Amino acid sequence: MDKRRVVVTGVGAVTPLGNDAETTWNNLITGVSGIGPLTRVNADDFPAKVAAEVKEFDPTDFMEKKDARKMDRFAQFAVAASIMAVKDSGLDINEENSEQVGVWIGSGIGGMETFENQYQNFLNKGYRRVSPFFVPMLIPDMAAGQVSITLGARGVNSCTVTACATGTNSIGDAFKVIQRGDALAMVTGGAEAPITNMSVAGFCANTALSTNPDPKTACRPFDADRDGFILGEGAGIVVLEELEHALARGAHIYAEIVGYGSTGDAYHITAPAPGGEGGARAMKMAINDGGLKPEEIDYINAHGTSTAYNDKFETAAIKEIFADHATRLAISSTKSMTGHLLGAAGGIEAIISVLSIKEGIIPPTINYVTSDPECDLDYVPNEARKQDVTAAMSNSLGFGGHNATIVFKKYN
The missing domain is CATH 3.40.47.10 (Thiolase/Chalcone synthase)
Structure with a gap:
């Protein structure tokens, strides 16, 4: 079907x-x-x-x-x-x-x-x-x-x-x-x-x-x-x-939602699995569900909580899934401005993802001053970036080892 x-x-x-x-x-x-x-x-x-x-x-x-x-x-x-x-x-x-x-x-x-x-x-x-x-x-x-x-x-x-x-x-x-x-x-x-x-x-x-x-x-x-x-x-x-x-009905269309991935770490009640392997599987599942290739993703709205483990392991998971393309991705954590809305975070960040596609603007990660050798990707530091976004991914990772990823793309 x-x-x-x-x-x-x-x-x-x-x-x-x-x-x-x-x-x-x-x-x-x-x-x-x-x-x-x-x-x-x-x-x-x-x-x-x-x-x-x-x-x-x-x-x-x-x-x-x-x-x-x-x-x-x-x-x-x-x-x-x-x-x-x-x-x-x-x-x-x-x-x-x-x-x-x-x-x-x-x-x-x-x-x-x-x-x-x-x-x-x-x-x-x-x-x-x-x-x-x-x-x-x-x-x-x-x-x-x-x-x-x-x-x-x-x-x-x-x-x-x-x-x-x-x-x-x-x-x-x-x-x-x-x-x-x-x-x-x-x-x-x-x-x-x-x-x-x-x-x-x-x-x-x-x-x-x-x-x-x-x-x-x-x-x-x-x-x-x-x-x-x-x-x-x-x-x-x-x-x-x-x-x-x-x-x-002639509706205005912001973007198309094409992929969804949901996995469990089966590891710890609060800490992410080493290397972010559960999050990596959710990203891979969402990309595959959308019929896309990793290199077709332009922007990731990261979970990016500003905690030691999350940011390090989410970075590792992105590298695992995107390989060489990881260094070409624009990644930002809008939690740097909204704070962490827990169960509402994914809703807000989905809106941000579709608006980045519609407007061709990627919001920044503010307060980025001191680089971390374990977090060495492009986090769109401090200033928004005008960039065409054809496909955007949003990650959310929760206590209990819950990992969820959705992928949006420009509607054609």
Whole structure:
């Protein structure tokens, strides 16, 4: 059976760089950082002092206040980004097509803020003061559920939870839903709101976060002086659509999604496998799935967390798959500006990848100052690069050994 072709027709975002995709992109390509002082919790309680927080987000711009009160912050982000993505796509979800429009949105940890607040209510006042909306606000799948309800999308409805690979796995899984004929369109990506006391405490306890107190230099992927990632929040959502359906309604097409790879390290709960071999297999799988050759990839939006192991092993994995072409690839970690949005990272980075194809601009890796002999590829240091991008790859690698890669190419 021939695979159906799938294209990206809409994008929507809420990020530390802006509360829509356009603002986020414009800030990225000018090297603006969304990282600032940690304010959503008391920074004096933690060794990490900076974060990538969403600013001036008002959920009532997208939903009724009574509905917003029944959603955790991560679900609010998902609903807002999805509304913007569908509007951008021009897709009319109605009674005739609603069963063929699905939602696949993941979250790495779900409603942590809700959990912490309601647990305090329980401890201080007993079970009767726990909100009846506690469980629906907490569970990670409620982003997809709330988006489905808001949009009236009644097709495939699912949620992937694969830590930092969540957003990329979600988009890849949604791509396959359309490709095999189970939907005409999917609203997909990731959402996360992890800047809470327990999340920050947990990541500090396992020494994953940077302790550099300077927001301007704390996140420095692939740089020799990197010391950990910066916790971020937000949502990145794309509308995927079966090509013929998109053409029939005259949709604007950003790019075509052609490949998806997903693998497991089977090695360690937090550390990547030596040499990044699991990530390498995901990249190879995605390239093969897209019917491409490694040398046809122009740009990689790297996982690039600014941690010692990830950056070294992701570099090694790229070298393994791309061989001599690795030195000719443009690679950047936009987490240097957005921070690490955990389950939402892959959603944001998919948007960045398709916009790099559409606009012919590759965002930089900012704060790259000191070269690391183990990270010796072209990371597009400090300034965006105008370059034609025919095919772009996005990598996401998560705790638990989850590896996910998706490949986009220019639509012809």
